[in-house]
Amino acid sequence: MAKESGIGGTLTVDDAGGTGRAITNDVTSLTFNSTRGVQDVTGLDVAAMERLLLLNDFTITINMVFNDTTDTGCFNVFKATSDNDTRTVVYTHSGNTLTAECVLQSVNWNRAQDGSLTGSATLVLANGVAAAWT
Amino acid sequence: MVKKTGMQMYLYLQGLDISGDIGSIGAIRSSSNPLDVTGIDKSAMERIHGLRDGEISFNCYYNDALSTPVLKALPTTNVLALVIQGSTAGSATWALTAKQVNYNWSRNADGSLVGSVQLLGAAGFPLESGNLLLAKTTHASATDATGIDGAAQSTVGAVGFLQHFSGSSGTIEYDIEDSSNSTNGVDGSWTNLLAFSDVVTPWAATAQRVAVNGTVERWVRASTNGTFTNASFAMALRRRYAGEHDAA
Numbered sequence: 442m443a444k445e446s447g448i449g450g451t452l453t454v455d456d457a458g459g460t461g462r463a464i465t466n467d468v469t470s471l472t473f474n475s476t477r478g479v480q481d482v483t484g485l486d487v488a489a490m491e492r493l494l495l496l497n498d499f500t501i502t503i504n505m506v507f508n509d510t511t512d513t514g515c516f517n518v519f520k521a522t523s524d525n526d527t528r529t530v531v532y533t534h535s536g537n538t539l540t541a542e543c544v545l546q547s548v549n550w551n552r553a554q555d556g557s558l559t560g561s562a563t564l565v566l567a568n569g570v571a572a573a574w575t
Numbered sequence: 576m577v578k579k580t581g582m583q584m585y586l587y588l589q590g591l592d593i594s595g596d597i598g599s600i601g602a603i604r605s606s607s608n609p610l611d612v613t614g615i616d617k618s619a620m621e622r623i624h625g626l627r628d629g630e631i632s633f634n635c636y637y638n639d640a641l642s643t644p645v646l647k648a649l650p651t652t653n654v655l656a657l658v659i660q661g662s663t664a665g666s667a668t669w670a671l672t673a674k675q676v677n678y679n680w681s682r683n684a685d686g687s688l689v690g691s692v693q694l695l696g697a698a699g700f701p702l703e704s705g706n707l708l709l710a711k712t713t714h715a716s717a718t719d720a721t722g723i724d725g726a727a728q729s730t731v732g733a734v735g736f737l738q739h740f741s742g743s744s745g746t747i748e749y750d751i752e753d754s755s756n757s758t759n760g761v762d763g764s765w766t767n768l769l770a771f772s773d774v775v776t777p778w779a780a781t782a783q784r785v786a787v788n789g790t791v792e793r794w795v796r797a798s799t800n801g802t803f804t805n806a807s808f809a810m811a812l813r814r815r816y817a818g819e820h821d822a823a
Contacts, residue, residue, distance in 0.1 A: 457819070522627060522820070565609055566619060567620075567623070
């Protein structure tokens, strides 16, 4: 394996009904963060930092172009706001798959002065299970 | 359908079409403020939805003949905004029952004068995404629009949105009808799904949000009834989904 670009990745996100929708072609860029809390536990008797890891977390921000194709367009995937739903987020790249169960925190659409209509959706971890690569 | 631009979008505010005065819409936001409910037995975050919210914010131009008199009033009551992507029936819509919280202006060094307006959800409803039943149009008398196909019946209600721009005479009855057996949005049998409050003299601009519970048939359409002339309006519908906060 050599160094790779991000070309060729795929993204699937559940709609409000729990059906995974491949919205890859609507997505222009994305950012995801797999983070862990860190507790400083440095004792008085040591000369360098001591740390423990705390809760895992995951956040993904998806930037996209408006597409209202029935069921599969990103507008329809994110338009419903069910109270108890969680969304399975699956990102694949080069044979690796990242999966996380998230709540949809926000969806924001922007009609810019140049005529473009773009949106961003932010999802955050929901189920107490760390996002995992397989 | 494919990826689309934001050209030919429209923004109706409380029965006024101010689309031509708007240069950009910076935010059409739906958010849920997730709550941290992580148990001590977990090693990663657990979250559930908290309060939902909505926002529509836009930049506008100064126009004494259209948007400025309405926006500068900064009403203390709720306003109903409807944003439409496209003008054909079935196009995506966003509706927000909101408070207008500001009306700010910048006179820039290049001579431009640009205003900004923020609408924030105010009635316990989040931003509501739906579909256009009929773009701004005028019915000279009672008329049924061609319906749109929802692909299947839904069972947990819907919310209708009316933007009434003007009328000339009589009593305008605005309705949304549904049909289980239409094949093209015109034929078949249609029944009343929900009714907006009648609009009467002086037919002033207004907007309404009406919710209905239960079954919504596959096809839905905008309909005007009563004896009137020249009802100018637009209409949209949001089908509720199971699990949504107001599904019923």
